[in-house]
Amino acid sequence: MAAHESRLHIPPSPARPGEPPDFSYLKTSPAGSVPRPEITAPLVTIEPLASEMVRVLDDAGTAIGPWNPHLDPEDLQVGLRHMVLTRRFDDRMLRIQRQGRITFYLKSSGEEAVSVAGAMALRPDDMLFPSYRNQGLYIARGRSLVDLMCQCLSNTRDMCKGRQMPVLYHWGSGNIFSISGNLATQFPQAVGWAMAAALKGEDRLASSWIGEGATAEADFHHALTFAAVYQAPVILNVVNNQWAISTSQKIAGGELSTFAARGPGYGIPGIRVDGNDFLAVYAVMQWAAERARRGNGPTLIEHVTYRASAHSTSDDPSRYRPQEEGRAWPLGDPIARLERHLEVLGAWSADRQDRLEKELDAHIVECWREAATYGTPSEGPSLDPMTLFEDVFKEMPKSLARQRDELKALLGG
Amino acid sequence: MAAHESRLHIPPSPARPGEPPDFSYLKTSPAGSVPRPEITAPLVTIEPLASEMVRVLDDAGTAIGPWNPHLDPEDLQVGLRHMVLTRRFDDRMLRIQRQGRITFYLKSSGEEAVSVAGAMALRPDDMLFPSYRNQGLYIARGRSLVDLMCQCLSNTRDMCKGRQMPVLYHWGSGNIFSISGNLATQFPQAVGWAMAAALKGEDRLASSWIGEGATAEADFHHALTFAAVYQAPVILNVVNNQWAISTSQKIAGGELSTFAARGPGYGIPGIRVDGNDFLAVYAVMQWAAERARRGNGPTLIEHVTYRASAHSTSDDPSRYRPQEEGRAWPLGDPIARLERHLEVLGAWSADRQDRLEKELDAHIVECWREAATYGTPSEGPSLDPMTLFEDVFKEMPKSLARQRDELKALLGG
């Protein structure tokens, strides 16, 4: 059974370290070229959108075509601010992790538009079921950075009471669901949430995000099946950032078909969008939200983007992809592209950008300073270990109380 | 939360007892109308076949169109014989169950073409991963009825040594995999088997069958994903017999899209075929087999058929569907349609049909007589209960041997 006799197809390897980056597999559409169907359009009319790519911003930074959401410059500036804050927050937290002050971190760099435009296109009472790479949702909905930092620190103000790894946030009052360490589980949960909203006759929708790698999990199938059967008011987002740790999107099933294309097979419109184009993401999310609100059911959206950083602080991408790959990514950087667009609109400048960055950096530093007062590994107050026995059940059973007392005695408490 | 306020979509109920049968939802294509693409054709060319319906036999019983497999009358007669034997075997076993001589039974009536034509279109060394409603595969591959009956009897010749419910057969040397009580599990296993065949450079393929209801299980998604990624030589068959116990195929996700349509979303050709048309099933299976053998990868086939009998002997379909529904089924009966075709060819007659049925009935009776000599619940030899401890592991661990000895002592052995 030598390799050469084998007929087993292995998807072609992406460019590996030492090889030139190769994105020849990526199919894009020119900005403005893809039609925008009515939200009530029959599935067959929408089907081509699963293999095309909705794009609004052209190379010159102009917004064109039927998907242009015609946002005010003020709104775009807000979007830009959220994206920049997300990126700089990520960068700072990475440095903090490298200094050993938090145990782990995971950036969303290069993918900020997916979360920020997504959150802005929805209403605050729509329920979000994110993956671990959607910190932009928190930023766009205005969660205090201090709270996010305290979670990463597992300190006395940690919303998770020290139980979750960094970035696995949640936000009840902000309508953002808990992030699971187990991939994809949130996808069908979002569908159930949306079914309940419909069942109660409420005008709220759910939106969930997973990576393209995670689409291979059972949960993806359950989500699509249940969403289709009950026409749940849900937006199912696949964030195709080309990589799942070390394996390319081809290993996830992206070689012969797009991830958006899964949708029509289940009776769900699938739309592929340039995930680094803030306006396109906004427009597509808005379209899907409108559909859901009008009772036209779920939409599957594939956001084509690029994971610009390592998978996480436990990862070293130089082992499996060319260092220059990010620079070769054909869809550019979402922040730079929106800046450019605002410049074209005459609503932005290098100077403003500079000031914005400084302002946000200062804000981040200040937040960190505050967060640290609630405890860091080396100083400040620390969470009471006895809390580890709480919340297993709503009320602590006797047996667990005994275990708590045992630990208390052991710690000399 | 009164029902009228709810916006949750519930797929429209099928015709229920007391209502007239309603198959208006069923989309068919005229016989001969659907083109037959080359097996190397690109996916987009094949895609329409997922919503059309491949049919060869027209209402007059003539075989027409590009999918006509041009089988010899002799082969057709063999196919007819297998189908009739399958049906009459099913009928006899049902009566035997009603007499309390076996504990359970499950018929495939109305769906015989799916299995028989399927098996005939493949090679004997292709590996089959059936569901519980594929007894025609065993018949077409020539497994002795005595063996099948002994399994249903859990007697001394039971291939399962009394461990499985009736009909959960397997056949190592006949290349038919074990039937699981757990729905859909065989689907991705077949893909793994096919991957191994390709890996070893063998020229064998795998074919698996599940019900449309079972497509909602995770295994369906895993099968399609792995088959697509590795281009495994596998035929994935969905037998859409309109019902999953009491729920219609709409609850399984058939309202807005066909089951064949799931394929293209994963990059796998999907073909919808008239499952009651022996010639069409044969032709489509042959096409898919050819594709797999030539290294063109997997095919998903939806066989549109009708479950003419109860789900199983534990079921009473008059509780959930109109009694007359079967007669109203637009695609007729696979046996009657093949008979008609053979008559049109001048290769069959009512008289020959009559003789065939008598011959097969006599054969079945004789097989039952023999099977009964290997033990029935009321008489003849019986399986040694001590065998229940075998085959948990290849070698019996000490702890299990002790349990065996305990039972032996208890039974006074």
Add this chain to the structure above:
Amino acid sequence: MPQMNLVQAVNSALDVMLGRDPSVVVMGEDVGYFGGVFRCTEGLQRKYGEHRVIDTPIAEGGIVAAAIGMGVNGLRPVAEIQFADYVYPAFDQIVSELARLRYRTAGEFSAAVTVRMPCGGGIRGGQTHSQSPEGIFTHVCGIKVVMPSNPYDAKGLLVSSIEDDDPVIFFEPKRIYNGPFDGDWHKPAVPWSTHSKGDVPAGHYTVPLCRAEIVRTGADVTILAYGTMVHVAEAAVRLAGVDAEIIDLRTLVPLDTDTMCSSVCKTGRCVIVHEATRFSGFGAELSATVQEECFWHLLAPIQRVTGWDTPYPHAFEWEYFPGPARIAAAIKTVMEAS
């Protein structure tokens, strides 16, 4: 008082809860129009509508996931798994999500989901319609595990489970759906109407979770059982002719160790009975706990009587089933030990 079998008791609990609480929904395979393959949901869809009693696709993992989402959105879903043998596709959603949601969010999110499923053998179901996987779930912290042994408890415990804010896995021993089976399969079936626990109030009432019941007081030996095996234990005690105390655990998690251990400390002897396979079954935890709590009172080794460590064979159900003879033998062993 109405007489109900265990199916009707379950149905009545669901009926009462659907009627009282608009946030309760019932969902599962064939539970809607058809009323469930064991008829536990019969008539409920007609009464409460397709939106409250929902037929689902055949995907246990999807059912539980959707139920979790609904629970997060304020509903109290009661999901049916058609057979306990088919719960494994939902295992990840139960273990990684349902059980841990409250913990990982420090109480900010939770889902009050009840997952019902028929379990146990003795109905000729072979290895995929006979399993008793409760032991596995008892090792998963964050879910409660319940198994009633009679209609009265079934209804009261199911109402408690649905009203409980924690997730509950609710096992229904299908061999006793229609009558209190005592392990003697030769005997004609006995209906619940012959049993005092077949008297079931029509309206709302609860049987508290986490409370075992002493169903027979005795001085010589304590028998710990639940579900079907409570009745089999009763038969075994008659057979053995000893003055046994039989405890019906009813809730396995959280476990009522006080009731069970004070009994064993009194009798000094203990036999544990379940239908599931022996190795690492729930009986192991019971034995370990009793041993820890009652060591100095124990007069003989604790015995476990369980299913053998094999799948449940179709042909040899009654050789497999831990019937009265095996239990009686174990009782004898602990009585004679010294």
Add this chain to the structure above:
Amino acid sequence: MPQMNLVQAVNSALDVMLGRDPSVVVMGEDVGYFGGVFRCTEGLQRKYGEHRVIDTPIAEGGIVAAAIGMGVNGLRPVAEIQFADYVYPAFDQIVSELARLRYRTAGEFSAAVTVRMPCGGGIRGGQTHSQSPEGIFTHVCGIKVVMPSNPYDAKGLLVSSIEDDDPVIFFEPKRIYNGPFDGDWHKPAVPWSTHSKGDVPAGHYTVPLCRAEIVRTGADVTILAYGTMVHVAEAAVRLAGVDAEIIDLRTLVPLDTDTMCSSVCKTGRCVIVHEATRFSGFGAELSATVQEECFWHLLAPIQRVTGWDTPYPHAFEWEYFPGPARIAAAIKTVMEAS
């Protein structure tokens, strides 16, 4: 003899088996080009090709299902689950299929699949990168369950597992991938080169399944442990200053009851240690078995020292972890009991 850490030992076992047996294939998430997130498959794809060391989609259920199909077709797949915490999506294929295939076909079909996965806490992984779910698998009849405590055993047991015709779940305690961690997380890390079991032959050898090892002989108390906890138990024994016998179980199913029970019968005392949660954990089975076999020799109640019955908290790993102090306390308790 080469010195290896546990990662290298696993890698070497795979290397040896890929080299010797063309039917062996390695598969899993990131195991191919990258060599696995813990580097256990490093270099193997380069050496044996993309067809023998296969990167898979992220679908544990699909991985195990495909492995079963491959096994049926004569291969010996070694599937990696990236973390034991992520095995649950594969639970149905393992429990309903892999474990039961031989039984339900009376031996006509089987699949010699090995499923490897890193388990255990102490690496700041929080509740979804720290679990020890071995107890659950020990309740599933038809699969063997193995957990080594050192590089030498890891390689020998993994080779045995791959060569075994039954399915094996192979747990790798990730806290000891790089060194024999004894529970004192303040101390600088110790490499395997300091430990005699870090000497690992380069070629093929086996450590037999189902055989426990006495890693320290002693007269006063028997400590049953496996995986990481073997080293922690050693530290605890030093701390407690007793003459303890420490048994490394190595294979949990089938269990070497002879070795463990004859030790307890000798010492009369027993402490059971594992990192998994306590309730219905594997320690329960060990306790029940010891109690049954050694009752008349027991001088004190058997003690279990385990993880608490909560998920593994990110912030409080060392409060959660059953460290030397807790084990030493339990040893003291059993020594003093009377």
